[in-house]
C-alpha cells in the first residue's frame with residue numbers, strides 16, 4: 001500500500017470491498033434473511049448506544065471522556081446512518097487504536113493495548129517519548145501529568161498553579177517513571193515491550209514520535225531519530241510507520257533508513273501551527289503518509305489532493321461521533337486514529353452494510369426499469385401506431 005516499498009508487507013489491509021461482484025436478484029428467502037439481519041442490526045445499534053452511554057468514565061479530567069460525553073444520542077445515531085456516496089465508493093478505512101483502547105484502560109498501558117487487540121483492532125498508534133537517560137517509552141504528556149498527580153507529585157500541581165509548562169517525559173529518568181502507577185497497578189511501558197506485544201496481532205503500527213524535551217526545550221531531534229531507527233531495526237517491525245510533528249525528525253528517520261515508511265503531521269487549527277507551515281498539505285515529498293488533523297480530514301477536497309499526490313491519508317484523532325462521521329462522510333482516509341476503536345469500527349461496519357443494501361436496492365430498481373422498458377417495447381412492436 002505504500003507504493004514502491006520493496007519487500008515490505010502491505011501496511012493497510014482492507015478486509016472488505018463494498019464494490020464486490022454483483023449477485024443475482026434476491027429471492028423471497030433472501031429477503032427474509034435481509035429483514036432478519038436488519039432487525040438484528042437495529043438491536044445491535046441500540047445495545048451499542050446503551051453500552052457507550054453506560055461505559056464507566058475514566059479520570060474526570062480525561063479529555064477523551066469529556067468528548068464522549070458530548071456525544072448525543074442523535075449524533076451516535078447519525079454516525080451509523082446513511083453513509084455518503086464518497087464513503088461507499090472507497091474501501092472502508094482502517095481503525096487505529098490510539099494508545100490502545102482508552103475506553104477499557106488508561107491509555108498507553110499494556111492493558112489498553114491488550115484490550116484493543118482483544119477488541120479486534122488491527123492497527124495501533126503508540127505515543128513515543130524519550131526519557132532524560134535515553135529510554136524510549138510509551139507515554140503522552142497528558143498521562144504523565146495524571147500519573148504524577150496520582151503519585152501526589154507537588155511538582156506538577158505547583159507548575160500548573162504558576163502557569164508553567166507541564167513536566168515532560170524528558171524531565172525524568174526511566175527509573176523514575178517506573179515508579180509511577182495507575183490505580184489498577186498498570187505502569188509505564190518501553191516502546192520495545194509494547195512493540196513485542198502488538199507485533200503479532202496487528203497489520204499496522206504507527207509510532208507518533210513526540211519531541212518535547214525537558215520543560216520548554218526541544219528534544220535532540222537527531223538523537224531521537226537515531227533511537228527510533230535503531231528500535232525499528234532491533235524489532236524488525238515491517239508494519240511500523242513513523243510520524244512526528246517535527247519535520248526534522250521525519251526527514252532524519254527517512255535519511256537514516258530510506259526503507260522506513262514515514263508520515264508528517266498536517267494541522268491548521270492554531271495560528272502557531274499555521275505560522276510554522278504545518279497546514280501545508282504536501283510539504284515532504286519522500287513521506288508515504290499525511291497524518292491529517294480531523295478538521296482537515298473532514299474536507300473531501302483536502303483528502304483528494306493528498307491521494308492525488310499518492311500519499312496515504314491517516315486522520316487523527318477522531319473521538320466523538322461527530323468527528324468520526326465528518327471524516328467518514330468526506331471519504332478519502334485510509335486510516336482513522338481514535339481512542340475508541342470499537343465505537344468507530346462498529347460505525348464503519350454498519351455503514352458498509354448500508355452501502356451494500358443501497359447497492360442491492362439500486363440493482364433491483366434497475367432491473368425493474370429494464371423489464372418495464374422491455375415490456376413497453378414488446379407492446380409497441382405488437383401494436384405499432
Ligand SMILES: *[C@@H]1O[C@H](CO)[C@@H](O)[C@H](O)[C@H]1NC(C)=O
Nearest residue numbers: 268269270295296298299302
Ligand atoms: C482548517 O481546515 C478545515 C478544512 O478545510 C476548515 O474547515 C477549517 O476552517 C480550517 N481551520 C482553521 C482554523 O483555519
